[in-house]
Amino acid sequence: MGRSFGGDRRAHEELLRLLAPMLRSYFGWRVRVAAEEVEDLVQEALIAIHTRRTTYDLSRPLLPWVYAIAKHKLIDYFRRTSAAPMKEELHDCDAIVEFEGACAARMDISAMLESLPEKQRLAIEATRIRGDTISDVAAAHGWTESDVKVSVHRGLKTLAARFGGAKA
């Protein structure tokens, strides 16, 4: 998105291509109608993502923004067709949205971690995401414990500096 903000057409096209299947499954799970109608919703969401991209804040993760737009389009669809979903279904929807939010956050995190040196990435993933103990990690990779601690610390520091304002 950063590059499409700069006016890079190819990056923008790539991004939309990447988002289309995600939107397709998002709507497909929630609307039990013909595939063409789901495709219409996907296109509407893509158009909104394109024309309203100024509302994306580059410092925040991308997918919650994308899904907020998709959800808005979905609610609009229900309003239009008055095919109000059953209460339970909405409840399911919310659970799925939460799950997706968590997945999305995870994807953003792994994208951030990709930018770190291998060792720091592994150390952070193991201790901060999977919750392994420092001694386990040290043993698994044949590093010393202080080595692991230093890697985690440096990695987090780099991330905090790079994704400004984020609390490490």
Next chain:
Amino acid sequence: MNTDELIKRLSSDVSPVSPWALEKRMLVGGASGVFVSAAIVILWLGFRPDLETAAITSAFLIKMAYTGALAVCAIAASVHLMRPDARPAVWFVLPAIPVVLLGALAMTELAGAPREAWGSLALGHGVAACIVSISIISVPVFFGLLAAARRLAPTRLRAAGAAIGFASGSLAAGLYALHCIESSASFIFLWYSLAIALAAAVGAIVAPPFLRW
């Protein structure tokens, strides 16, 4: 049209997005509204005749500080609500601070005055003129902000409408203060606040159909 073609077509027109693009858009909308509203104040109401000497009195400064503080919070809240993934933010509760402060000031003012003076302190020279004028002055600002908001992506339409109304009411009250000769804190607290709240309520009711996308 299939989705592939759509993506190609959308990608053929990717104008760069400058940093702060959203804020700039709201600023342009709000500023053009303020421009028209200021013209209304100047041409229709006129500045208060003693503006030069009054401008340094505490009553005038209180009006400016009060409406200015509310306007800042309301504009920040409006901008915040223009993003689809907006969450409740600190800007929604911050306006309580100036309201409470001015309320306390109005209380002490009334407490220090004889009971017979309370009526004139609270009601001033006319309540209706104040509320009607502020409401009228707020209209151009409201439409300016609304026009900007239509090209953005609010998903909480009622909250966004209220925030826009609140912003236009506060800015209009600030402009009206250039004309208004009332000088008691009680008057400002009661009627400026009411007029601003009214603008916010109207915004919440009127704006949502225009904000749909």
